[in-house]
Amino acid sequence: MTLKTSLLALSLATLPALPAYAAVVPEGTQLADIQQLVRGNGSEPASLDPHKVEGVPEANVLRDLFEALVNSGPNGEVVPGVAERWETDDNLVYLFHLRKNARWSNGDAVTAADFEYAFKRAVDPNTASPYSWYLEKATIVNATEVVNGDKPASELGVKALDEHTLQITLASPVPYFVSMLSHTSTYPVHRATVEKYGDEWTRVGNMVSNGAYQLKNWVVNERIELKRNPHYWNNNATVVEEVTFLPIASQNAEMNRFLSGELDMTYEIPLEHFKRLQASQPDAIRVGGYVGTYYYVFNTQKPPFDDARVRNALSYAIDRDIIAHKVMGQGEIPAYTLAPEVVDGFTPPALGWAGWSQQQRDEKARELIEAAGYGKNKPLRFELLYNTNDNHRKVAVAIASMWKKHLGVEVELVNQEWKTYLDTKTQGNFDVARAGWIADYNEASSMLDLMQSGHGNNDGKYSSPAFDKLMSASRLATDESARNDLYAQAEEILAVDMPIAPVYQYVKARLVQPTVGGYPDNPLDNLYSKDMYIKAK
CATH class of the missing domain: 3.90.76.10 (Dipeptide-binding Protein; Domain 1)
Structure with missing residues (x-):
């Protein structure tokens, strides 16, 4: 045990x-004489x-x-x-x-x-x-x-x-x-x-805080600087004196700052440079399993996305193999369920459509979109929202192209900065939106709870009494096998209703300087700067 x-x-x-x-x-x-850790952080935090x-x-x-x-x-x-x-x-x-x-x-x-x-x-x-x-x-x-x-x-x-x-x-x-x-x-x-x-x-x-560090400086959209908290109960075991978080939305800019020595670790890696970096920076590339899924969420309260035929058609027409292996290419796995395979103790159900060829999915997608009243002679038009990020844009461009080619769908790509994107999604002011969920703890419910009626992060406002009933029952199931069986049944409901289109299962890929010691391969990517240290070059 x-x-x-x-x-x-x-x-x-x-x-x-x-x-x-x-x-x-x-x-x-x-x-190293100077124990300062500089971390890329993707976006400016909405709040602390x-x-x-x-x-x-x-x-x-x-x-x-x-x-x-x-x-x-x-x-x-x-x-x-x-x-x-x-x-x-x-x-x-x-x-x-x-x-x-x-x-x-x-x-x-x-x-x-x-x-x-x-x-x-x-x-x-x-x-x-x-x-x-x-x-x-x-x-x-x-x-x-x-x-x-x-x-x-x-x-x-x-x-x-x-x-x-x-x-x-x-x-x-x-x-x-x-x-x-x-x-x-x-x-x-x-x-x-x-x-x-x-x-x-x-x-x-x-700010008064109780962690290993305290807030030293915050320049919005530029940096957040933390300094060691001398009152922290385990301060004697802390090595890094200062931590700096940089909100760099561009993976290319972040990579360049890493390669110039300005960053100790990046938030992500630009997709188009991954293979080159594997060859040129093998000691810096860190790729690990990540309990999370990248998906597109449909606004189920807004026509025509209140029609399951439209949602299924759009989901089927996404070639996940191309997205995971060609567009991303960092070890991502095509996703057909919300809870990924790496979740502790959970085995996703074998869904029928997941076993089809992409040609079969495209044919079924055309049949469904036409049954819903759309097609190349009457194209479905909508906006696809994503937060400003080079990698998200690449995925959106690729999927929009698939939808255009196979369903005649015309998509307008809309990108917003992180805080605005969160507000837009929460308020339901979108058609289809890029989303992703990283488990808060390593268990399937941390993913599946998201789709419950009234859930605070159920931005597409999906509601299924049958799904809710299964999730309620799972909380009373003390046997792990029985609980995971309920989760599998819940996934099968999502595969029919398709309130979201799972795209790929995450991996966490970043650049980490070889001088950073104590970097863990945490499957939730819960990294604590207090656990790390900087080695002399």
Whole structure:
């Protein structure tokens, strides 16, 4: 039984204190005099408030600034964070025992009351958290009622029993509950700071955080600089002194800055240079499995995308082999389901259309689009939204060409900067949009929950009572095999309704300087700068 499995098993009893992961420098390693890590981060973060974010660029920075009850280890396993141990007798009531030496960056003690305040803030409708659904999904008592405004946040099943003991009560057992608690929506926030500064609490000079680093400088659209937090409980094991995040949307610009030595690691790699870089920079290329799927989401509330025939036609006409192997070409796998093959314990169902040849899919797509009233003599016209990014544009151009060739569809490509794109998608002001989802924990529900009616990130507003019923049943299934069977049935419903068109299963490919030590191949890409170090050249 792996550490991860033992932590989440239903027979979970009192756990001893476990070692927290930190920078482990092999004996004999010569460290660089300057311990500064510069990371490409793709886009400018929409916010640095843990309870008001939903994207990867934000999570990358927040993971350094804040620390949850637990962290994600180098292999995606659960490791202690602020909680040094936890226990439960019935998988409903959990007690988390906090470290007595945990401190905020201003020196204040991190207490159970800080977590109680943060959890209740995350579900409070006044916070308008895009991830409030996450605590509902965890079945924390009264989470749904609080999110819906039927009960006050004070009724949430999270309670500080004393300064160092936090009690969380669930309405029903969730086998993977502890692994959910490394997510940004569960980060603590410093109540006095939030209440003093309001929406400006995340500004430089105002922010108080409890992670290995604290906010030093933030120049919007240019850089975010963090410096070591001397009050962090495990500061002695931290090696990197400063971390800089650069929001570089262009993969080519990011690559050039890496090659010139300005960056220690990139966010992504430009597709057209991948093979060349494999040959010229073999020690810098890092490619690993990634629990996530790239897909296109249809606005099911907007004609003609309220017609499953149109959605299926567009999905069938995407040649996923070309996208995964030719357009991307970094190890991506064609996707026919939302949950990828790399998800721990899950085997995607064998879907009929996934076994067809591309010619068969194209023929069926033409039949469906014509049945819906469209074709080359009456072309379907719509906008395809994606966030500004060279790789997203390449995928969009290729898929639009496939749709034009086989279905006569005329697509207008619309790109928007990250924050605007998120707002547009959330408000439903789109026809078809590029999307992607990276699991918050390594379990199929972290992907499939997305398609539930009323889910905060169900931007296409898909709704299926049959799908919802299966997902509700999965939360009560304590047997892993039975639970994964329910997930497979849910995928089969999505394959018929096609609210999204899965395109490919992600891999995480980036450039990392050989001088960076401690870089893990985390399947969730949860990277903590505190775990890394810079070697002398």
